[in-house]
Each structure stands twice: as structure tokens, then as C-alpha cells.
Amino acid sequence: MLDTSSPHVRAVLPLLYVAWADGVLVPSEADTIRRQIRAQDWIDASTREEICGHLDPQSPPTPTQYFRWIRALKEGAAQTSVTTRCSLAELGVSIAAGGSDGAALPEPSRRALEDIEAALNIDGEEVLSDLLGERPEPEPPAVEAPFEVDALTALLDGTHADLRERVRTLLQDPVFAYRPDLDTPAYREQVLHWCERLAEQGLGGLGYPEEHGGDGDMGKFITVFETLAYHDLSLVIKFGVQFGLFGGSIHRLGTENHHEAYLEPAASLELPGCFAMTEWGHGSNVRELETTARYDPAAEEFVINTPHDEARKEWIGNAAAHGRMATVFAQLHTDGEEHGVHAFLVPIRTEDGTPMPRVRIEDCGEKMGLNGVDNGRLWFDKVRIPRENLLDRYGRVAPDGSYDSPIPSPGKRFFTMLSTLVGGRISVARAGLSAAKSGLTIAVRYGNRRRQFGPKDEPEVPLLDYRTHKRRLLPRLATTYALHFALDDLTTRFAATGRDASLDTIEAEANALKAYATWHTTDTLQEAREACGGQGYRADNRIGRLKADTDVFTTFEGDNTVLMLQVAKGLLSDFRREFRDMNLLGMARFVADGMATRVTELN
Amino acid sequence: MLDTSSPHVRAVLPLLYVAWADGVLVPSEADTIRRQIRAQDWIDASTREEICGHLDPQSPPTPTQYFRWIRALKEGAAQTSVTTRCSLAELGVSIAAGGSDGAALPEPSRRALEDIEAALNIDGEEVLSDLLGERPEPEPPAVEAPFEVDALTALLDGTHADLRERVRTLLQDPVFAYRPDLDTPAYREQVLHWCERLAEQGLGGLGYPEEHGGDGDMGKFITVFETLAYHDLSLVIKFGVQFGLFGGSIHRLGTENHHEAYLEPAASLELPGCFAMTEWGHGSNVRELETTARYDPAAEEFVINTPHDEARKEWIGNAAAHGRMATVFAQLHTDGEEHGVHAFLVPIRTEDGTPMPRVRIEDCGEKMGLNGVDNGRLWFDKVRIPRENLLDRYGRVAPDGSYDSPIPSPGKRFFTMLSTLVGGRISVARAGLSAAKSGLTIAVRYGNRRRQFGPKDEPEVPLLDYRTHKRRLLPRLATTYALHFALDDLTTRFAATGRDASLDTIEAEANALKAYATWHTTDTLQEAREACGGQGYRADNRIGRLKADTDVFTTFEGDNTVLMLQVAKGLLSDFRREFRDMNLLGMARFVADGMATRVTELN
Ligand SMILES: Cc1cc2nc3c(=O)[nH]c(=O)nc-3n(C[C@H](O)[C@H](O)[C@H](O)COP(=O)(O)OP(=O)(O)OC[C@H]3O[C@@H](n4cnc5c(N)ncnc54)[C@H](O)[C@@H]3O)c2cc1C
Ligand SMILES: Cc1cc2nc3c(=O)[nH]c(=O)nc-3n(C[C@H](O)[C@H](O)[C@H](O)COP(=O)(O)OP(=O)(O)OC[C@H]3O[C@@H](n4cnc5c(N)ncnc54)[C@H](O)[C@@H]3O)c2cc1C
Structure with a gap:
């Protein structure tokens, strides 16, 4: 049994500890240390041999011996001023000096120990931090911010800080408390109810013209939208479908009569509505959607039709449960001509919530998230709507069926309509x-x-x-x-x-x-x-x-990928126009080809 | 009204169409085209002026006019053999020739049209694919694989193809049908029930020694695990907790008596168990977990204790509902010494499912996923277990409390225990x-x-x-x-x-x-x-x-980040050992510092 109170033993104890720390002492390492130990004539001969006996790969120390070494090292270190920055040699020398007989080691001993340490290529700091001290209680983290919190808040809150604050206060009302236990039908009702509370506060119509009860400020609308998104994401999407997409399509694609008739009911949620663009068969490629709107001059009506199943409207927010009207995007046919995608107001449910005749509605079911929004599918079986239900800012159909538009090219017209989104x-x-x-x-x-x-x-x-x-x-x-x-x-x-x-x-x-x-x-x-x-x-x-x-x-x-392709294509077309350079043309072609002809638009 | 049956008009119609295609004709572009048109003396003078009249940015064509141009172009193109690879000039020339009077255009006209096209820098292909033809029905995608499917399947299925096939067949049994409608308690029962079916098939103990009813083949166990993961992920994790972690800890950390007593009940799921390593306060840093196991030599028992709330066991799979025993990792204290983390078998529930005295169990509640696994928290209030319940492969405590281990260094011992994972x-x-x-x-x-x-x-x-x-x-x-x-x-x-x-x-x-x-x-x-x-x-x-x-x-x-830091540290230490180069040492320090001393281990 090694005498851990002997200063000579204590001097080499850190090295012994390290030698066995990863459990296996390789014979070549053991040889190295033994050779060095035997060369230390300041250690008395018998101690030297005893130490070497503890460096035999065939007979490791028992756990109890090893534990005693550790205890001796820890206790020894506690009486000295060594830190984790010291070398193992320093530790050895220090605890040897602090040992029972108090005798200091001869001067060359430290250098000798350092040589051994270097030969073993030990990371002394790591070893020492294993050995030294107990872990004190953590300090509480500092709470003082190193910048002006109020100034940053004001900067982040921006132009409509008051409105933001109002929405935040509103969301703290117990009415808006989270109810994590709700199943999907109840969650949808909860979200509808929340939207109604926001509508009551006049927050739905902020983007609509003042003459129709709004604030005429899309900046305000977007501020509310962004702030609601700190709360519940289903709420913000339902809010967006009703006031942004449904109401917004009436505002941006309709004309005065539509504004007069529908903007206030949309803003108050008296008229819950949908934005029915996407079809099962066409999501990103909206321009080729297949729902038709044929004008019948005899009746002065449009006939909205889903020609086959791939043309059903898909994913339509507010459609599965609450919507009563939908802005339906369809290919307009009139006067023997096809004029591309236009938007039509189509009633889809009666006031008591039953689907209108010839409108079929299905629930899109459970989703990965946003289950507070009722997404649904819509089929139209030759549904008739009055001529006035065409949102006619960019395309008008006269009673006789003749078509007119401020934008002659269907392509340009299509993109202009969609830019309202x-x-x-x-x-x-x-x-x-x-x-x-x-x-x-x-x-x-x-x-x-x-x-x-x-x-x-x-x-x-x-x-x-x-x-x-x-x-x-x-x-x-x-x-x-x-x-x-x-x-x-x-x-x-x-x-x-x-x-x-x-x-x-x-x-x-x-x-x-x-x-x-x-x-x-x-x-x-x-x-x-x-x-x-x-x-x-x-x-x-x-x-x-x-x-x-x-x-x-x-x-x-x-869709992000499609948007980015579009952005890239736009940039490259600009380059092409500016430089008319074959290499750039090549680049533009590359991207353009990647989209097979052209990515038209998307919702 | 432009006469779209005139060959001269038809020749320039593609250019007119393009000029207006994006809705806005820039005056400078209009000037360019007008100048070029006026220079074409093969077009009769009045037609030239008429065409130029349609190139006035101030008076765009009406949608109906534009629609007629398109129809004329489409109908004209249909009678010719132009493809999307042709230029607009070729299209113009072709449809002019196919026009009502059949007269071919003079030779220079095509080159002139090409010049205009080049000056406008038009992507003819894109324009033409807009104009030409209708979209035919898609071809069904080819189904023939261009490689040997059976050979690849065999390669992927690998050594234990039969076992894989057996698991796949088993999963097709209606018992394993998905039930997406289940709430969390029912889903947990479903998953337990599934695990019991797998245990009945002898799949739980594949990794255990043959003398204890297993197959002694971890390769087989991992094959089953991987194959189950094509089905339900909660199932695979519950399966892993029971047979891999709980049973595996007995197999790898225990000795013959433990194997004899527990491996078969674990494999048959007669004894549902947990692997209780993580604590609230210590996840990645397992080495410093704070649950204690103090040996009481008088009673020959260990006392398992949760000293404070941060030391409660957290996230323990199978703990919230089904586990009856747990492999609990705790700091072993015996004979006045501390020997680091060891594993103990602790009963946590009676056969009828009530928690054992002095064991407190809480449900971790709903998770982002894996809700078929019942994760729970465990507190031990000085729970006494027999001395034999120490899994003693790497550390033994004699009846008198003296400790022994084949691995003297606690660090090395700890890493060896964990390497069994x-x-x-x-x-x-x-x-x-x-x-x-x-x-x-x-x-x-x-x-x-x-x-x-x-x-x-x-x-x-x-x-x-x-x-x-x-x-x-x-x-x-x-x-x-x-x-x-x-x-x-x-x-x-x-x-x-x-x-x-x-x-x-x-x-x-x-x-x-x-x-x-x-x-x-x-x-x-x-x-x-x-x-x-x-x-x-x-x-x-x-x-x-x-x-x-x-x-x-x-x-x-x-945790992946911690694992990667460990891997990096290991690699750099190897380098350091090999090269003893200061620069590499610097690199090693950099990574090592990043982990503040040392990342010990993690579960
Ligand atoms: C929860 C939810 C709510 C929705 N609410 C509404 C709503 O209220 N009203 C509404 O009208 N619609 C709504 N949508 C529909 C949504 O706008 C469409 O899903 C979206 O436009 C994408 O269309 P898609 O799903 O058909 O995907 P696709 O267009 O089929 O795209 C599928 C994938 O193909 C890639 N891709 C497509 N084209 C190209 C190309 N040319 N080059 C390279 N990659 C391409 C895309 O990047 C994408 O990854 C909703 C959808 C969801 C999921
Ligand atoms: C569903 C589930 C089931 C589980 N089942 C079991 C079970 O059956 N039995 C069991 O014992 N445990 C179980 N666990 C616990 C799991 O093993 C731990 O969550 C995991 O070890 C991570 O610990 P932690 O959560 O405390 O994270 P922490 O260790 O606190 O880590 C938090 C973050 O800090 C980072 N980090 C930590 N240390 C460092 C460092 N030194 N340097 C840089 N970054 C660092 C990590 O990368 C991580 O991102 C389960 C956990 C979950 C969520």
C-alpha cells in the first residue's frame, strides 16, 4: 500500500493518477514512466520501486486504492493554492510540500516531474479541473440588459406601436386564453369566436376604404396580423382568410358596387367568406385552373362549373365549416371567347349553414397543424350567379356578353389580378x-x-x-x-x-x-x-x-421554390434586357427551362 | 379593324401579339417597331400605316381585338408545320402563306421580320409555346424500373432478409392496423398491446444470450427495430425502451444472477421496465446526475434517494403508465467513498400497477410526437432495495460494503458502462x-x-x-x-x-x-x-x-451536438497524440474549451 503521506509519493501522485485515469496503462507508457521514476535520485530507492510496482499494466490498483489516491490529491490540493492553470508537476511539488512532514522537495524535482509530464503528453488542465474543488451553487444570471430596452421596443414596434399595444392588451383578455384540450371541431369554433371578437373591435376592416368603415391602411392591417401571430397561428390564418383574402379580393378585384354591398359585412364577420383559388389539379399553376364561368346572356347570369374532379377547389380556408360566400376563381367564357381567370362571388351556404343547392362541400380533414382553420373542398354543379357577381375591376362583361378590360393581354391581366395578393x-x-x-x-x-x-x-x-x-x-x-x-x-x-x-x-x-x-x-x-x-x-x-x-x-x-424561380427569372430577364449578352441569355434560358416554359403565378 | 386575313398583316401579327403581350408597350419599343415596319416596302403602304396605328402606346387594342389576333394566330399556326422551335418570323411567314389568298411573301420579308425580332430581343420559343396547340392528356408514367429490383431488394434487406420479411408479414396483420383516431391513453395501450404481440413472437429477446431464451444476436435485434420503424414510431421506441434499454441494461451491466432472474420476463414483457438515467437537471451531463444509492451494510440494502427536485428522473419511457421495474442510474456511496454512477434495479410498481411505496410517479404529458410512449418522472424517497439489485458487472459491493471493480478509474468505468448503450x-x-x-x-x-x-x-x-x-x-x-x-x-x-x-x-x-x-x-x-x-x-x-x-x-x-463535439474532440486528441504539434494542440484546445472542460457522456 503506497503511503500517500510521504512527500515523495505525493510528488508523483498526480502522474500515477493520470497514468491510470483511462483505465488501461499501455506497456510502452508504463516503461517510459518507470524509467523516468527510477532516474529520480531525490526519491528514496525503496519508494521508487514501490511506485514502479504501481505502474504494472498487469496489476492495476483496486478501485479503493485509486479512490484513496484521489482523496489524497484532493485534500492535498485544497491546502495549496494550485489552480487548474498549474501543471501536474506544480501540483505534485505543492502537495508534497504541504504533506505531513512539511519538508520541501529539492529544486531539480520539479523540472524532473515536468519532463515526465511532457513525455506523457498530458493535458494537465483537464486533469486538474477533474480534481480540484467542489461545484458551488450557480449565480443567478444577470438580468440587466446592456442596451436601452424601451428604445429597442419602440424601434421594433414601429409606426403602429399603439395599435400593436392595443392588440396585445386584447389578447391578454381571458377570452383569448389557450385551451390546449380542444378537439378539432371545438378548436374551429374557438377560432371563429376569436375572429368575431377581433371584428367587433374593428380590426378586420383596417385595410378597406374609409367610406366602407375601414381605415384604408394596409400597414395597420398587416400590423394586426403580425401581432396576432404571437398568439395562435390558426387564429391568424383564419383572420387572414376572412379579412385579407376574402374581403381583400372584393376590395382589390371588385368595384364600387361590390364594396358597397360586401365590405362591411366581411369586416364585421356577418358574412364569413372564402378565397377559392387552388384546385386539386392546379396549385402553383393557377393560370390553368379548370373551373369554368360561362356567361349566359339570356339569363344575364354566369354558370360556375367544376368540369371534373381534379378541378374541385381544394384547401379552401373557411370552407369546411363557416364560409357562406366564396370568391371563386374560374376561366371566363363569354361571347364565344375565353378570357382567362377571373374572380366571382358565389354563395356557398345559406344563413343557417346548409350548403347551397348544387354546391358540394367536403372537409379536408386533419392537418399537420392549423387545425383551428376549417379547410374544405368545393364542387360547383352549374351553379348560377348574377352577372353582377363578377369582380370586374380588370374585366367586365356587358349584359349582351361582350367583354371589356383595361388590360388587353390576358397574360398581363392575369398577373395584375394576382399582384393584388x-x-x-x-x-x-x-x-x-x-x-x-x-x-x-x-x-x-x-x-x-x-x-x-x-x-x-x-x-x-x-x-x-x-x-x-x-x-x-x-x-x-x-x-x-x-x-x-x-x-x-x-x-x-x-x-x-x-x-x-x-x-x-x-x-x-x-x-x-x-x-x-x-x-x-x-x-x-x-x-x-x-x-x-x-x-x-x-x-x-x-x-x-x-x-x-x-x-x-x-x-x-x-410555394417558396416557385416564388424563388420566379424571382430568379425576373432578375435574369432584367439582365437580358440590359445587356443582350449571349452568356446571360444562356443563363436566363437555363432558369427558364428549369420551369418548363414559364411559371405563371401562384396563390 | 386590322384585316387578319391579309397575308401582310398575318406576317407581322406575331410581332404585334408580342408587342402587347405584357400589356404595356414602352414608347421607345413602339418607335423601334414602327420605324422597321415603315421600311418594309413589300407591305403595301396603307397596311403599313394601319399596323403602325396599332402600335400606339396611348391606344392599346381592346381585349376583343387582341383575342381575335390570338385566334387568327392559333388557327393560322394550326394549318402550318411551325413548332415551338421556330422563330416568330417563320411563324409570320408561314401563316401569311397559308392565308386566304394563298400568296407567298417575297423572299426578303423573312429576313426583315427576323431583324425586327432580334431588335426586340424576344424569346420566341416562350411566345410560341403560349400560342401553339392544346394540351394533350398526360401519358401514364413509365413503370418499368431500369435496374434489377429483386437484386437491389436483396442487397438492402441484407443478412437478415428472412427476419425482415417475417416482421413485414407480421405488421400486415390487422392487429397492427393504424388507428389515427386514438387519444393518448388509448394510443399508449395500443402500443403496449403491439409490443406484447411482438414479444409473443420472440422478437424482444433476440439480442439476449441463448441460454436465456434469446438469439444472442444484436444484429437481429437491430434489424427488427429498423423494420418496425417503417410502421409506427411510438411502437419502435416503446419496443426499444423495453427490450433494448431496460432488458439491454440488465444484459450488459448485470451478471449471471440478473440474467437468470430478469432477462426472460423482460423479453416476454411479463416484466415491463424502464431505463431511468436522465434527470431534470442532468441530461447530456449524465456523469453528474444526483440521485444517490447509499449502501447500508447493516441491512445489506441500498437506499435510493432523490435529494431534491432537479434530481428527479425525467422523460423515462414506460414510466408514466406501464413500467414495473426500472434500471435507475445513481451515484454509489459505500464505505465512506463515492464511486460514481452505477445502475440499480428498482421496483416502481406492483403487479396491479400501483406505484411502490416511497416512489412518486408523474406523467410527462403530451409531447410533440411519440405520444404512444408513456414518458414519466420518478422520485425516490429513500427507497430500499437488496444489495443484489446493483447491476454489478463493472462494480461490486460486498456485504460489508467494500467496493471492487475490474476498472479502477471511475472515469474509465463510467465510459465503459455507457459504451454498452x-x-x-x-x-x-x-x-x-x-x-x-x-x-x-x-x-x-x-x-x-x-x-x-x-x-x-x-x-x-x-x-x-x-x-x-x-x-x-x-x-x-x-x-x-x-x-x-x-x-x-x-x-x-x-x-x-x-x-x-x-x-x-x-x-x-x-x-x-x-x-x-x-x-x-x-x-x-x-x-x-x-x-x-x-x-x-x-x-x-x-x-x-x-x-x-x-x-x-x-x-x-x-444529443447530436454533444455527440459531434465528442467525436471532434476524440479525433483531435488522436491527432494530438500522433503529431504533438502546437498548432494541432491549439485546435484541440479550441474544441475542448468549447465544451468547457469535458463533455463526459450522455444517454
Ligand atoms: C393549410 C392550407 C391552407 C390553404 N388555404 C388556401 C385557401 O384558403 N385558398 C386557396 O385558394 N388555396 C389555399 N391553399 C392552397 C395553397 O395555396 C397551395 O397548396 C399552394 O399554392 C401549392 O399548390 P399545390 O399544393 O398544388 O402544390 P404544387 O403546385 O403541386 O407544388 C408541389 C411541389 O412542386 C414544386 N413545383 C411546382 N411547380 C414547379 C416548377 N415549375 N418548378 C419546380 N418545382 C415546382 C413546388 O415547389 C412544390 O414543392 C391552402 C393550402 C394549405 C395546405
Ligand atoms: C421523448 C423522450 C424520451 C426519452 N426517453 C428517455 C428514457 O427512456 N430514459 C432516459 O434516461 N432518458 C430519456 N430521455 C432523455 C434524453 O436522453 C435527454 O433529453 C437527452 O439526453 C438530452 O438531455 P436534456 O434534455 O437534459 O438536454 P441538455 O443536455 O440540457 O441539452 C440542451 C441543449 O444544450 C446543448 N448542449 C448541452 N451540453 C452542451 C455542451 N457541452 N456544449 C454545447 N452544447 C451543449 C445540447 O446540444 C442541447 O441542444 C428522453 C427524452 C425525450 C424527449
Whole structure:
């Protein structure tokens, strides 16, 4: 049994400890140390041999012996001032000096020990932090922010800070409390009920003209949308379908009579409505959707028809349960001519909620998320609607069936109609960003409190002190700030654009930012989930829900890949026009081919 | 009104059509064309002026006029042999020749038209595919595989093809039918019931020694695990907790008496059990968990205790509802010494399912996924268990309390104990990959059938024909194949390693591949979801469920980031040993610092 109170033994104890620390002492290593130990004539001969006896790969120390060594090292170290920055040689020398007989070691001993240590290529710091001290209680994290919180808040809240604050206050009302236990039918009713409360507050019609009870300010509407997205994502999407897509299509594609008749009922939710563009067969390629609207001059009516099953309307929000009217996109036929996609107001349910005759409705069923929104399918079996139900800002049909439009080319007309959806795209990008912010807040806060691993003589380390953890969260936080300001700026410019001005550049930016921001959301929420470890997987941590609800943001309001192809194509066409350079033409062709002729548009 | 039957008009009609196609004719463009038209003396003078009249940016054609031009172009083109590869000039010349009077145009006209076309920098192909033909019905996609399907299947099924086939057949039994409508309690019972059916088939104990009713083949066990993961992920995790973690800990950390007493009841599910390692306060940093096991030599018992709330066992699979025993990891104290983390068998429920005295159990509640697994929390209030319940392969306590171990260093002992979990890590990587394969199958099949956009005279294009779509799915498919074979190879080597052989290199590979494969799963399922567009968001499309269930695979059985840091650290230490080079040392420090001292281990 090694006498751990002997200064000579104590001097080499750190090396003995390390030699056995990974359990297996390789013969060549053992030889090296033994050779060196035997050369230390300041250690008396018998002790030298005893030490060498403990360096035999064939007879490791027992756990109890090993435990005693550790205890001797710890106790010895506690009486000295060694830190984790010291070498093992220093530790040995120090605890030898502090040993029972107090005798200091001869001067050359330290250098000799250092040589052994170097020969063994040991990371002394790691070993020492294993040995030294007990872990004290963690300090509470500092709470003082190193910047002016109010100033940053004001900057982030932006132009419509008051409105934001109003929405936040509203959402704190117990009426808006989460009810995680609701099944899908009850959740849908809950979300409808919430939308009604928001409508009562006049928040639905903010984007509509003042003469129809609105505020004429899309900036305000988008602010509300973005703020609601910190709460429940089904709520924000239902809100968007009713007031943004349904009401917005009437506002942007209709004319005075439609505004007069429908904007106020839409804003008050007296008339719940849908935006029925997508078909089963055509999602991104809206231009080729197959629902028809044939004009019958004898009756002065349009006949809305679903020619076959692939032409059924698919995924239509508000259709499965609550919608009573739908803006239906269909190919207009009149006077023997085909004029492309136009929008028509089609009643789909009576006031008591039964489907209208010749309208068939089906529920799209459970989704990965957003189950508070009732998405449905619609079939029209030669449904007749009055001529006035054509939303006729970009195309009119006279009673005799003759067609007129301020835009002669059907292509240009189509794109102009769809550019009215830019507001929706900006809204979705901002709502996605709100969810990313929620997820980041959860993960960053957790990372600042959760401690895991750490040096022995210090509290465990908050996750955010690890470089990897910082790099997982902080660049995403920075991008989130950047996107916030980019989208805020875009919103401001969009809101300032008159109803008749061209949206061309704003549209291209909205397409690119919608795709970029929603992909950023998906990526950020994934990282936030993982950064919370197991706790990120709890349902009540919210990240799972945020992930599932926003997953479709990359698909709807314009599929991201298709949007990005469009943006790229636009940029390359611009180049082509500017330079007329064959190489650039080649590049443009490459992208254009990738889309097989042309990606028309998407909703 | 332009006479679209005149050959001269017809010759320039394609140019007129294009000039107005994007709705706005810029004055400078209009000037260019007018100048060129006026120079064409083969067109009679009045027609020239009439054409120029239709090139006035101030008075666009009416939609009806424009529609007539289009009809004339389409009808004209139909009588000729122009294709989308022709220029607009060729189209003009051809339809002029096919016009009412049949007169061919003079030779220079084509070159003149080509000059105008070039000056306008038009993409003729795009314009022509807009104009030409109707879209025919799509051809059904080819079904013949261009490789030997049976040979590839055999290669993928590998060594245990028969066993795989047996599991697949079993899963087709109506007993295993999905029941998407189940609530959490019913789903948990369903999954337990499924595990019992698998146990009846002898599939639970495949990895245990033959003398205890097993097959002694971890390769077989992992094959079953991987194959089950094509079905239900909660099933595979519950299966893994019971037979892999609970039973496996008895097999790998226990000795003969434990094997005799517990392996058969574990394999038959007569004794449902848990693997209780993680605590609320310590997940990745298992080495510092705080549950204690103090030996009481008077009673020859261990006292298992949860000293405070952060030391409660957290996330323990099978704990919330079904487990009757748990392998509990705790700090062993005996004979006045602390010997680090050891595993103890602790009964937690009676046969009738009530918690044992002094054991408190709580449900972890709803999770983002895997809700068929009952994860729970455990508190032990000085629970006494017999001395024999220490799983004592790597550490024994004699009746008098003295401790002994084949591995003297607590660090090495700890890592050796945990290396017995390598099988679980390989299993989880393979199960994740199964889910990625399911998702890819869904997305690739859909991409091969779903058509969207396309040239006018051809069927819409299957998504997989688009370069972007290919690039989204096929590299991931290739990586999936690569990972399949890498993991298969690793499994074979792992299964061939004796119980007493060192797992060092296999462990490092398992850590790296576990992290890489499960991140690949997360990424692949995300892309698969998006590649299916809206249909990817349907609950019954399965991708949502696969995503939610596998999301935690990057966290449990070793958090991926921590595993990767460990792998990197291991590699750098190897380098350091080999080269003793300061620069490499610097690199090693960098990574090591990033982990603040050392990442010990993780479960
Ligand atoms: C929850 C939900 C709510 C919705 N609400 C509504 C609503 O209220 N009203 C409404 O009208 N619609 C709604 N939609 C429909 C939505 O707008 C469409 O799903 C979307 O436009 C995409 O169309 P798609 O699903 O047919 O996908 P597709 O267009 O078939 O695209 C499938 C995949 O193919 C890729 N792809 C497509 N074309 C190309 C190309 N040319 N090149 C390369 N890749 C290509 C896409 O990137 C995508 O990954 C909703 C959808 C969902 C899921
Ligand atoms: C559904 C589910 C089932 C489970 N089943 C079981 C079970 O049956 N038995 C059982 O014992 N356990 C089980 N677990 C627990 C699981 O093993 C742990 O969640 C896992 O080990 C991670 O620990 P943690 O959650 O405490 O995360 P933490 O260790 O706190 O990690 C949180 C985050 O910090 C990062 N991090 C941690 N340390 C470092 C570092 N040094 N450097 C840089 N980054 C770091 C991680 O990457 C992670 O992103 C289960 C967990 C879940 C969610």
C-alpha cells in the first residue's frame, strides 16, 4: 500500500493518477514512466520501486486504492493554492510540500516531474479541473440588459406601436386564453369566436376604404396580423382568410358596387367568406385552373362549373365549416371567347349553414397543424350567379356578353389580378417571423438559464456560454432582426402605394422575402427545438405547435421554390434586357427551362 | 379593324401579339417597331400605316381585338408545320402563306421580320409555346424500373432478409392496423398491446444470450427495430425502451444472477421496465446526475434517494403508465467513498400497477410526437432495495460494503458502462433512416405523378422532371442509400464484437453516424413535406407524423451536438497524440474549451 503521506509519493501522485485515469496503462507508457521514476535520485530507492510496482499494466490498483489516491490529491490540493492553470508537476511539488512532514522537495524535482509530464503528453488542465474543488451553487444570471430596452421596443414596434399595444392588451383578455384540450371541431369554433371578437373591435376592416368603415391602411392591417401571430397561428390564418383574402379580393378585384354591398359585412364577420383559388389539379399553376364561368346572356347570369374532379377547389380556408360566400376563381367564357381567370362571388351556404343547392362541400380533414382553420373542398354543379357577381375591376362583361378590360393581354391581366395578393404574401412572411421570434425567445431564455457541464470548481455553464450553442442561436436571432426591419420597410412602401399604382418592384421583393422569411422560420424553429434538448419536445413548450403550424407557410401564399424561380427569372430577364449578352441569355434560358416554359403565378 | 386575313398583316401579327403581350408597350419599343415596319416596302403602304396605328402606346387594342389576333394566330399556326422551335418570323411567314389568298411573301420579308425580332430581343420559343396547340392528356408514367429490383431488394434487406420479411408479414396483420383516431391513453395501450404481440413472437429477446431464451444476436435485434420503424414510431421506441434499454441494461451491466432472474420476463414483457438515467437537471451531463444509492451494510440494502427536485428522473419511457421495474442510474456511496454512477434495479410498481411505496410517479404529458410512449418522472424517497439489485458487472459491493471493480478509474468505468448503450444509438440512427425512407418514398412517388406547369403543346410536366425538384429529392435519396449501407456495415461489426471486447472505434463511429443520420432524417422529412406542396400537409399523408415522431431522435440516445463535439474532440486528441504539434494542440484546445472542460457522456 503506497503511503500517500510521504512527500515523495505525493510528488508523483498526480502522474500515477493520470497514468491510470483511462483505465488501461499501455506497456510502452508504463516503461517510459518507470524509467523516468527510477532516474529520480531525490526519491528514496525503496519508494521508487514501490511506485514502479504501481505502474504494472498487469496489476492495476483496486478501485479503493485509486479512490484513496484521489482523496489524497484532493485534500492535498485544497491546502495549496494550485489552480487548474498549474501543471501536474506544480501540483505534485505543492502537495508534497504541504504533506505531513512539511519538508520541501529539492529544486531539480520539479523540472524532473515536468519532463515526465511532457513525455506523457498530458493535458494537465483537464486533469486538474477533474480534481480540484467542489461545484458551488450557480449565480443567478444577470438580468440587466446592456442596451436601452424601451428604445429597442419602440424601434421594433414601429409606426403602429399603439395599435400593436392595443392588440396585445386584447389578447391578454381571458377570452383569448389557450385551451390546449380542444378537439378539432371545438378548436374551429374557438377560432371563429376569436375572429368575431377581433371584428367587433374593428380590426378586420383596417385595410378597406374609409367610406366602407375601414381605415384604408394596409400597414395597420398587416400590423394586426403580425401581432396576432404571437398568439395562435390558426387564429391568424383564419383572420387572414376572412379579412385579407376574402374581403381583400372584393376590395382589390371588385368595384364600387361590390364594396358597397360586401365590405362591411366581411369586416364585421356577418358574412364569413372564402378565397377559392387552388384546385386539386392546379396549385402553383393557377393560370390553368379548370373551373369554368360561362356567361349566359339570356339569363344575364354566369354558370360556375367544376368540369371534373381534379378541378374541385381544394384547401379552401373557411370552407369546411363557416364560409357562406366564396370568391371563386374560374376561366371566363363569354361571347364565344375565353378570357382567362377571373374572380366571382358565389354563395356557398345559406344563413343557417346548409350548403347551397348544387354546391358540394367536403372537409379536408386533419392537418399537420392549423387545425383551428376549417379547410374544405368545393364542387360547383352549374351553379348560377348574377352577372353582377363578377369582380370586374380588370374585366367586365356587358349584359349582351361582350367583354371589356383595361388590360388587353390576358397574360398581363392575369398577373395584375394576382399582384393584388401581395399584401397576403407580406402578411404571411411577417406572421412566420413572429413565430420564429417566439421560438427564439423560448430557446434563448432557456439557453441562458439551463446549465450543463462545466469545470469542477465552477458552477455548471449556461448553454449560451458554449460557442456551439451561441452559433446555433445568435446568427438566427440576427437574421430575424434583419428580416423584421426589411419586412417593416416593405410594408411601409406597400401601404403607401395607391390602389392603382404598379406593384411590380414591391411584388418581386415580397416574393423573395416571403420565401426567404418563411424558410428562415422553419429552420429557426427547428434549431430552437433542438437547442432546448428534451424540454423542447414537450407539447407545452409551444415550439412543436409553432413548427407544425408554420410548416405550411413555405407552401401557401405562393410555394417558396416557385416564388424563388420566379424571382430568379425576373432578375435574369432584367439582365437580358440590359445587356443582350449571349452568356446571360444562356443563363436566363437555363432558369427558364428549369420551369418548363414559364411559371405563371401562384396563390 | 386590322384585316387578319391579309397575308401582310398575318406576317407581322406575331410581332404585334408580342408587342402587347405584357400589356404595356414602352414608347421607345413602339418607335423601334414602327420605324422597321415603315421600311418594309413589300407591305403595301396603307397596311403599313394601319399596323403602325396599332402600335400606339396611348391606344392599346381592346381585349376583343387582341383575342381575335390570338385566334387568327392559333388557327393560322394550326394549318402550318411551325413548332415551338421556330422563330416568330417563320411563324409570320408561314401563316401569311397559308392565308386566304394563298400568296407567298417575297423572299426578303423573312429576313426583315427576323431583324425586327432580334431588335426586340424576344424569346420566341416562350411566345410560341403560349400560342401553339392544346394540351394533350398526360401519358401514364413509365413503370418499368431500369435496374434489377429483386437484386437491389436483396442487397438492402441484407443478412437478415428472412427476419425482415417475417416482421413485414407480421405488421400486415390487422392487429397492427393504424388507428389515427386514438387519444393518448388509448394510443399508449395500443402500443403496449403491439409490443406484447411482438414479444409473443420472440422478437424482444433476440439480442439476449441463448441460454436465456434469446438469439444472442444484436444484429437481429437491430434489424427488427429498423423494420418496425417503417410502421409506427411510438411502437419502435416503446419496443426499444423495453427490450433494448431496460432488458439491454440488465444484459450488459448485470451478471449471471440478473440474467437468470430478469432477462426472460423482460423479453416476454411479463416484466415491463424502464431505463431511468436522465434527470431534470442532468441530461447530456449524465456523469453528474444526483440521485444517490447509499449502501447500508447493516441491512445489506441500498437506499435510493432523490435529494431534491432537479434530481428527479425525467422523460423515462414506460414510466408514466406501464413500467414495473426500472434500471435507475445513481451515484454509489459505500464505505465512506463515492464511486460514481452505477445502475440499480428498482421496483416502481406492483403487479396491479400501483406505484411502490416511497416512489412518486408523474406523467410527462403530451409531447410533440411519440405520444404512444408513456414518458414519466420518478422520485425516490429513500427507497430500499437488496444489495443484489446493483447491476454489478463493472462494480461490486460486498456485504460489508467494500467496493471492487475490474476498472479502477471511475472515469474509465463510467465510459465503459455507457459504451454498452452503443446498440441503442445504432438502432435509433437506423430507425430514423427508416422514417426518412418512408418520407422520401412518398415524396418521390408524388413527384413522379404530380404534374404542374408545362409547355402548351405537351402534357404538364411531372415535378421530378424539373431540375430544382430533382435536386431537392435525389441527393437526399443518394445520402439515404449511403447511410443505409454505412449503418448496415456498422451493425454487422457491432454484432460481431464480443461482450467483453472494446467498443472504442465502433462507439466513435456510432456516435458520428447517429448524429449525422438523425439530422439527415429531420432535413429529409422537411424537404419531403415541402416537395409534396399542400398535400404534404395532410395528416393522412403521414409525413407530418413522421416529422413529429422523429424530431426528438436528434436529442435522445445522445444529443447530436454533444455527440459531434465528442467525436471532434476524440479525433483531435488522436491527432494530438500522433503529431504533438502546437498548432494541432491549439485546435484541440479550441474544441475542448468549447465544451468547457469535458463533455463526459450522455444517454
Ligand atoms: C393549410 C392550407 C391552407 C390553404 N388555404 C388556401 C385557401 O384558403 N385558398 C386557396 O385558394 N388555396 C389555399 N391553399 C392552397 C395553397 O395555396 C397551395 O397548396 C399552394 O399554392 C401549392 O399548390 P399545390 O399544393 O398544388 O402544390 P404544387 O403546385 O403541386 O407544388 C408541389 C411541389 O412542386 C414544386 N413545383 C411546382 N411547380 C414547379 C416548377 N415549375 N418548378 C419546380 N418545382 C415546382 C413546388 O415547389 C412544390 O414543392 C391552402 C393550402 C394549405 C395546405
Ligand atoms: C421523448 C423522450 C424520451 C426519452 N426517453 C428517455 C428514457 O427512456 N430514459 C432516459 O434516461 N432518458 C430519456 N430521455 C432523455 C434524453 O436522453 C435527454 O433529453 C437527452 O439526453 C438530452 O438531455 P436534456 O434534455 O437534459 O438536454 P441538455 O443536455 O440540457 O441539452 C440542451 C441543449 O444544450 C446543448 N448542449 C448541452 N451540453 C452542451 C455542451 N457541452 N456544449 C454545447 N452544447 C451543449 C445540447 O446540444 C442541447 O441542444 C428522453 C427524452 C425525450 C424527449
